[in-house]
Amino acid sequence: MAALPExxxxxxxxxxxxxxxCSKIIxxxxxxxxxxxDLLRDEQANKESEVGQLIEYHIVxxxxxxxxxxCELLHKAMKASGKHxxxxxxxxxxxxxLSGWTKNMADKTVVKLVLxxxxxDDICIERCMGRxxxxxxxxxxxxxxxKKRLVTFRSATLPIVEHYDKLGLLRRINAERPAEQVVFALLCYFGVMIVTVQPFLEPRGFIRALEFIFAIAAFASVTNFVGSIGFDYDCGTGKTEAVRLTVPYPFHLGSHSENKILCGATKPTKFTFFGDYSSDAQFFVGTGVLSMLWAMITVAVYLLGEQNYRLDKRLRYVDFGLTLVLATFWLAGSGAWANGLSGLKHETDPVEYIRTPQFLYGLDMAKLHNPRSGSFAALTISVLLGFLNFIMWTGNTWFLYKELKDEQGENGVPNQSVPAAAGP
Ligand SMILES: Nc1ncnc2c1ncn2[C@@H]1O[C@H](COP(=O)(O)OP(=O)(O)O)[C@@H](O)[C@H]1O
Ligand SMILES: Nc1ccn([C@@H]2O[C@H](COP(=O)(O)OP(=O)(O)O)[C@@H](O)[C@H]2O)c(=O)n1
Structure with missing residues (x-):
């Protein structure tokens, strides 16, 4: 649903x-x-206005x-501004x-704050007389x-101020201070107000925040992984030595070898693997990093520029498009990585390793015993996280698509009938 004017x-x-x-805040x-x-004074100055005299009577x-x-004057001005x-x-x-506003505008606008x-009274009188x-x-x-205006303020306006106070919307400002100090206090209220958590109470923002966390979890569980396998190496003198080989990210096994000095030998023994699973792993990690960056950017936009986001269709199309692309990447990346992981597990299976013909590794495989495999659970979890990300990004694509479809009028100001102005 598109946002209501604020x-x-x-x-x-x-x-x-x-x-x-107000002129400083804008x-x-x-x-x-x-x-x-001002709107009433302009209307009163309009010679063709039917309510000019009535306005003049009230003002004096x-x-x-x-x-x-x-209310009609305000509504017209809001529509004419084209703003939100x-x-x-x-x-x-x-x-x-208050009741006129509630009846006609309350469900079509959001009151964010009442200042x-x-x-x-003395300062008010002094300033107005000066003006x-x-x-x-x-x-x-x-x-x-x-004197009459002050009486009206006390008797009629203060109860409205209290009404908004009860709703938690009121912010009081000491307006007796110099104008520069007053505006500073006001700008602080506005600064806080533009940070809105509202989008995070709706599916789009809520899922995006989760996507940020789960994207990091998915790629970090791969990049931080260092697997290992182990054997006992037979020294041939009745002694054995434990050997531990690591399997680090990005799993370009062919270019990873480890030299171990075993059984007091002068030359190191070279242990190596075959296979290359780096493209699968890196595609998966790249998808995670891109997703994290996009989620980070959009979370910042939702927090600080939600209104602009809702009003600027291009931003929403970009968000929709990139979310769709990332959902596709997650599907492809998780599928590829699941396949890569099964190859990686097979390749680094210590039982298979010691069964491999000797000529492949240049090692006397008969000397390797007691294979021990390390845990690859973190990588299995990364695949599950990848598919979970796919589900979340696909779901969010749907919500973004729905928001684009549910869009309301051009400037966000609802088209509604406003009560006709009363005659003089
Ligand atoms: N903080 C302030 N200190 C001194 N004079 C002020 C201050 N704020 C406004 N004024 C002056 O008081 C007069 C009334 O201000 P205005 O903004 O027109 O009040 P309002 O809109 O509430 O009737 C103006 O002449 C303005 O220059
Ligand atoms: N919502 C409003 C605002 C102003 N007015 C009238 O317009 C007059 C001037 O209002 P204003 O806001 O310009 O001026 P201040 O009285 O605040 O200085 C008020 O005294 C009212 O007679 C009104 O009738 N209804």
Whole structure:
């Protein structure tokens, strides 16, 4: 299922710095800033608007405009932006705003965070008066309107702030500090917010995390393997000496030999094997390493850029394509390695070794007794892990394919009917 658009609400008293801080946040993070107050003022300034007068009435009196109007303006602006992440300032401001949003937008958006800018009345008044004096042109930046706006904030908006606090979504910011300090605190909240664990609660991310672990387990069990076999070597004087031969990765047995000085001889005796299983083993290990790298990259993308991933179809096609290729590699690699391992076991079977005609190894095989085989269990497990990886990568290919199919509208903002704006 495609991700819903994300919303961060910014609340706070008049002049607490909501607009100032939002304009700073959008410089650092990919959010669209929508100010409910600005949208209402633009609508009010539109001579053709049927609700202009009603908006003006509420703004001057510091009361709250009916949610049908505000919600429609917000929804239009979200759709028009073509974006997926919104910083909505000055909304929801009362019970009516909250229930209107819940009714129309709650199931089509995700509220990620609610920021509340804490600021005393005195500072709010001082700032708004300063804003008015600097020529804001706002009909409500005067003492009479301000006092009403503060009353509205306390009586209508604070219960909404508490509502989000109970939901665990609220983050309070001391907005009385200089703007640079306030923005620093806010950016920390945003930094934490963009790391999302949500994809790991869904099959795609969950399986990818497992794939990362199992890919490492599969190739490490091969690369770290050093097998061994052993015999007793008959010195011919009634004494025997134990011989241990190693079978190391990458199992290019033909080029691996061991020289042992036996029974006090002056010259070493050369022990060697035949056969080459390195291509099977290395193909398997290469598949494991590639899978680990791809899983690592995608886990980072899911954690830090999930929204971009969901919105950028190319990324998802690349993920789907590479996952499919790696699933195929796991099948081929595990099959080849299973076959290689059975050859390797046969070739390094100490019983077979001492039965081999003498001319092949240049050794007097009659002197070798008591063959002892080492354990190849780790390599058997690696084959099983390989097939397990094949199952996981194939399963994930299916989930990625389903996600591509289940995709929703272009910009991620749902097409929905919004209540008609109320008349004046
Ligand atoms: N931290 C701050 N310190 C001092 N002045 C500020 C601070 N934040 C905002 N201001 C000023 O206060 C006024 C109101 O800020 P604004 O962001 O428009 O508030 P709001 O959107 O909450 O009404 C503006 O003139 C702005 O420059
Ligand atoms: N959700 C909203 C937001 C603002 N408004 C109105 O717009 C006015 C200005 O809001 P604003 O967010 O721009 O300004 P501040 O009061 O936060 O400084 C408010 O006093 C309300 O009258 C509303 O009715 N509903």
């Amino acid at each position: 919303v961060v609400f910014v609340l706070g008293g008049p002049g607490s710095g909501k607009g100032t801080q 410089k650092e993070f990919e959010f669209v800033h929508l100010s409910a107050g 009196n510091g009361t709250i405009v009916p949610v049908e109007i505000t 992440k919104f910083l909505i300032d000055g909304f929801p401001r009362n019970e009516d705003n 509340c800018m804490d600021c005393s 008015g004096a600097a020529g804001s042109g706002r009909s409500d930046d005067n003492l009479t309107s301000l």
